[in-house]
């Protein structure tokens with residue numbers, strides 16, 4: 046018997062065509078705060094009709110650690126370790142954002158070698174952070190192996206960081222006025238060795254995950270964020286670029302020595318699906334690792350000799366009264382620091398504009414209409430760090 | 437530390453300054469009650485003042501430094517201003533909505549908005565005063581949906597009511613939390629649900 | 635151990651039985667997948683290839699508290715999360731153990747003074763067996779904490795009656 050195709054006009058708004066032999070009912074599902082696949086302690090409340098998500102709501106604050114209040118109570122320099130701890134996957138980047146803001150108030154510029162060292166180490170940290178994003182995203186989707194691959198390479202990077210500043214995760218290496226110390230002997234060679242090694246490994250990742258049929262099936266055409274939506278909701282970083290917007294602070298509002306480096310801004314192209322789907326966001330991160338590697342190489346080549354820190358910045362910093370906003374390109378998007386000084390050694394206000402916070406705010410709006418299993422794929426592709434959304 | 441007051445590093449501020457000046461001109465032409473605030477630095481000063489300012493900076497006198505911004509005198513017009521910025525001046529993205537409490541004795545809070553334009557590559561910050569005894573301002577979510585969570589967060593941290601906000605729940609703090617932590621007169625709690633805080 | 639637990643005197647047989655049971659317990663501690671903050675990344679690194687917690691029989695990270703023996707509180711606990719931590723702990727079956735990993739879980743860490751929402755130590759809500767110091771602790775430190783916990787388990791009396799003075803048995807670095 047021939048069935049006429051249901052015309053969309055017959056359905057009332059909010060009503061979907063359902064198969065008649067499957068009865069579904071609205072259920073509310075609580076994902077998190079302890080959930081194997083949410084990144085940290087995110088809680089998402091999902092209302093689902095059968096398998097289809099009809100509404101989602103994020104609940105934050107399970108890791109609220111009062112970073113902004115602390116900023117108003119401790120010295121300018123004492124606050125630096127706290128910057129490590131909001132985006133703990135990219136602590137160098139956070140140090141940099143805060144240091145640049147303070148330096149803008151101080152009105153100083155870091156010597157060239159310091160700038161190159163900063164750029165180099167920030168890009169290395171970006172690779173480390175994207176590696177985690179890639180590994181845990183595989184874990185979310187159901188692939189266990191990428192996680193081990195990613196951690197293997199990440200350990201090599203952590204060795205490099207440990208060699209220069211002594212810490213594996215919370216560095217406080219980049220500080221107002223420059224960097225903590227110059228590279229120890231042999232360190233630059235170590236970085237070069239890593240570059241050579243990573244270059245060989247990267248295609249493995251690509252084949253392992255990105256070209257994987259199952260992975261493509263689970264991420265392509267899932268959680269599509271149209272360009273306009275991404276802009277209106279203040280998305281930044283890979284989330285914005287994944288939607289095809291060509292915007293990168295490193296190129297468009299260059300800081301450090303990025304204007305002297307050559308690199309491409311990766312945008313989502315709909316490699317396997319539609320522009321702006323989960324696959325594209327992951328695709329941007331994967332290719333950004335290669336670009337970062339290129340930048341690291343160029344920094345190594347151009348590395349000048351000389352001082353690494355500004356000689357006048359001591360332990361007590363007293364910036365002139367004023368306020369400054371500095372936004373830098375974190376692995377997750379624009380990390381902004383808005384600092385207000387009253388001329389004393391303690392800040393009046395340290396505001397952190399956290400990229401994950403803004404990126405996450407959109408997620409609950411793209412979830413309705415997707416399948417329940419895709420919810421995890423969407424959250425995973427956002428690559429949030431809860432330490433940063435909650436601060 | 438007068439040695440720090442040297443004439444470098446103004447470069448990044450220059451972009452802010454240009455943006456703020458252009459936006460100020462456009463906004464005041466459209467009838468918004470706005471003022472331009474700019475840092476008193478020699479590079480930004482009129483010709484006659486530059487020398488004095490440079491001398492003051494050399495002596496280490498504390499002068500206002502940092503980014504230029506546009507101040508809106510009437511906080512009731514913030515939504516209109518945002519719409520103007522988005523539609524006429526191409527500031528497509530809201531970067532940040534926050535507030536600043538300068539001192540416990542102050543009568544006013546600063547409401548702070550930061551915008552970014554992806555086409556002209558400019559940044560602009562807009563300020564407006566919010567009196568503490570009538571702590572409310574219109575929500576800009578209808579214009580910039582991205583301000584949603586920022587406003588919720590600022591609301592609970594500073595006790596500002598964003599009128600017309602579509603979802604005025606607590607953001608980061610528990611629902612039964614007392615006080616607005618980022619106010620300067622905030623007292624740290626002694627205990628929460630029977631668990632001591634010290 | 636139900637009906638048999640803590641009923642018997644010390645003798646050769648019960649000592650051997652206890653030894654066997656403890657050996658079984660300590661060589662297959664299943665931790666719960668429970669990352670809170672920065673320390674969780676180091677916990678993941680411990681699960682990764684270089685440090686490989688599987689060598690100590692504790693690599694089977696379970697996603698549900700019902701299947702887990704060990705809760706590694708890796709990160710800052712604030713009041714909002716504290717209630718959930720307590721609930722997760724209550725859901726775990728006995729015998730259950732807790733490792734407080736890092737300065738935050740031990741005593742508030744860097745957030746001790748100005749962190750108005752931070753709980754100053756997870757031991758205010760759940761009993762902690764081993765504290766691991768560091769911010770974040772190095773993976774080796776977490777592994778040492780795990781070995782300390784294994785030592786502690788080794789001394790437990792499962793079918794024997796514990797002497798009053800022996801509860802709780804504190805592990806020492808031997």
Ligand code: SF4
Pocket residue numbers: 130215671672673708709710735736737738739743744768769770771
């Ligand atoms: S102890 Fe340090 S590294 Fe661990 S959660 Fe606390 S702040 Fe983060």
